[in-house]
Amino acid sequence: MPGDDTKARFVPPGLRILLAYRREWLVKDVVAGVVLTTLLVPQGMAYAELAGLPAITGLYTSVLCLLAYAVFGPSRILVLGPDSSLGPMIAATLVPLIASGGDSARAVALASMLALMVGAITVLAGVCRLGFIADLISKPTMIGYMNGLALTILIGQLPKLFGFKTDADGLIGEFDAFVRGLADGKAVPAAVAVGGAGIVLILVLQRWLPKVPAVLVMVVLSIAAASAFDLGEHGVSLVGELPRGFPPLTFPAVRLDDLAPLCAGALGIAVVSLADTISNASAFASRTGQQVRGNEEMTAIGAANMAAGLFQGFPVSTSGSRTAVAERAGARSQLTGVVGAGLIVLMLVLLPGLFRNLPQPALAAVVITASLSLADLPGTARLWKQRRAEFMLSIAAFLGVALLGVLPGIAVAVGLSILNVFRRAWWPYNTVLGRVPGLPGYHDVRSYPEAQQLPGLVIHRFDGPLFFANAKAFRHEVMRLAVADPAPVWVLLAAEPITDVDTTAADELEELDEALNERGTSLVFAELKDPVRRKIERYELTRTIDPAHFFPTIEAAVAAYRERTGAEWTPVRDDGHATGTAAAPPGDDWSHPTAPENTADT
Structure with a gap:
């Protein structure tokens, strides 16, 4: 009836899917949720630290964004969470605002406000049907941007992989500080062994045994090695005991003069998050026969970010790797994400010390292997063969990230894409x-x-x-x-x-x-x-x-x-x-x- 169709428009997409839920999906969703959790926990902690935040915030963020997307998300299997491509952007926004002492409470508050801003921007984009925003970055400039981002993440994680810290900023500065740290003998052999073995193990398993949860296997083995060989006493930094329980609903308190730089960072993060989400939604929808609803996706991403921001979380995006894991595990609906969120909450309440002996170099290995998946060297080589002008655009975007930083890099990428469109209209054939x-x-x-x-x-x-x-x-x-x-x-x-x-x-x-x-x-x-x-x-x-x-x-x-x-x-x-x-x-x-x-x- 027409009246029923009108009412259905005001029902969140996730609830519409729930109303059409089939009983035979339940077992598959629960199993997929358990499998997904084994990836959510280590990646959540690793990407939180990549963003310059405490590891626990990655778990808070994972829980809230999964629950919010389950209600508002139009896709049945898309998985949201902390993302390796957003981590450096979050860090680039927060670092200039945080005192040199590294106040973690202030960092969390700023990150939460950043998530609320990203959420507001993406919800507004969805309501106003601004889906074209996701098209502001052309594929060649996106390839260059992601290549620069991959290199930035890799260089930034090397000191952690080798067991020491640096205070440098920017790709060149971080690389210089890393080399000087090696020259000064700051590398911890045990940390190098754990991190290096972790990278090799993940890459080998992903290549030869893709159905095996490579990250989980590496995390379990590194915890076992840390416990058996007492790596903490040999200079290897460990995650330590996580805070028990779940944070209360909190509106982040930040200074007024923080809002302008946060807003600038939120705009860049929102563009990347939307582009990533629309591309992933399109890819998985074509495989499952679903229809992509771009404006609903934007609203759902906004709701997920706002939910995370109210519970000490940070900005999130869609994860292609985690969605692929859920799909291979048999996920049929967003109940998979709800199961994953529930298991993380149970872990925080009942087993906060489960990852006490997880070595920090193991988390660096998780981030580094994720960064390698961001790079698209074959795509860059293809641009060189097919169209040199777009290859140069890709290189310019890469250099923008590498030399200017992550946030200026996204501005360069968007600007180059727009200029390329204008150039074609300016000098048409x-x-x-x-x-x-x-x-x-x-x-x-x-x-x-x-x-x-x-x-x-x-x-x-x-x-x-x-x-x-x-x-x-x-x-x-x-x-x-x-x-x-x-x-x-x-x-x-x-x-x-x-x-x-x-x-x-x-x-x-x-x-x-x-x-x-x-x-x-x-x-x-x-x-x-x-x-x-x-x-x-x-x-x-x-x-x-x-x-x-x-x-x-x-x-x-x-x-x-x-x-x-x-x-x-x-x-x-x-x-x-x-x-x-x-x-x-x-x-x-x-x-x-x-x-x-x-x-x-x-």
């Missing part, structure tokens, strides 16, 4: 068309040098909208075609690719038409879209451009030209014009600029 014997239609004379043209007729195609940035270039190109010897009688615009004409371009068109008329050449349009034609009429360009010079197709325009001139098809010259000349019938004023009638466009 344009060419002359001709007739190719044996092929229907009209084709690019650059691709078909043997194409034929009619003497006195130049068919020009401009592949883009006409607007303020490219209007002068368009006028220059048409005038270049018109100054040939002999001058063309018509310059026929194959206007189907021209999707818009703004007021600046309209003025340029008017001046162009008048300049062509003075040379005895007419500007003629074919296949102009109706909305664009109406704009031209609204701009009153038909005062100078003869309304009879608008044709529905190129064929119709060519037929009209041949009928009036008697021109025959001839091969194209090197300058793009046909050989021979076209003669207009005497007294036919459409071809003479001095004709007493229609002198505006002859």
